[in-house]
Amino acid sequence: MDDTQLLLELNKIMTLEHGHLGMYRDFDRHQDQDMRRTFRRFAEVEEEHIQKIKNVILNMGGKVSLLAEGGDILGKLFGITINLGSDHDLIKTFSFIEKKSHEGYQKFVTKLEQDQEKRSQLIAEIASSNMLEAWLMHLWLEDKMKKI
Numbered sequence: 001m002d003d004t005q006l007l008l009e010l011n012k013i014m015t016l017e018h019g020h021l022g023m024y025r026d027f028d029r030h031q032d033q034d035m036r037r038t039f040r041r042f043a044e045v046e047e048e049h050i051q052k053i054k055n056v057i058l059n060m061g062g063k064v065s066l067l068a069e070g071g072d073i074l075g076k077l078f079g080i081t082i083n084l085g086s087d088h089d090l091i092k093t094f095s096f097i098e099k100k101s102h103e104g105y106q107k108f109v110t111k112l113e114q115d116q117e118k119r120s121q122l123i124a125e126i127a128s129s130n131m132l133e134a135w136l137m138h139l140w141l142e143d144k145m146k147k148i
């Protein structure tokens with residue numbers, strides 16, 4: 001993958017990660033204590049995701065640029081309204097988004113792994129930890145959805 005294409009992909013991922021952070025950042029507005037605590041940690045995880053992708057971009061000598069406002073990119077992308085409705089609906093939406101995030105990372109990691117370049121292999125390793133955490137968050141949300 002050439003630099004321009006890779007940087008574009010990374011900036012796209014970082015924009016989506018900002019969208020994820022927007023889902024959890026206002027954790028303290030929830031009534032449910034379990035949601036408050038979990039979303040507080042999820043917000044930290046999303047910040048770590050952003051930081052990791054940002055570091056890759058900067059280490060490649062690239063420029064960090066959000067491709068859209070984080071908040072609405074998710075809504076636009078999936079045609080959904082975020083943060084409306086019951087806790088159950090909210091959790092369901094977030095679970096769907098984390099699943100999509102995992103799928104996106106899977107495609108990205110697979111593409112990088114097919115590339116012979118050492119740099120691509122390294123970026124695949126970094127991206128795969130974000131991929132795993134998207135899946136873990138999805139699983140927590142699926143579990144929570146059954147209880148709420």
Ligand SMILES: [Fe+2]
Pocket residue numbers: 017020045046049101130134
């Ligand atoms: Fe994320």
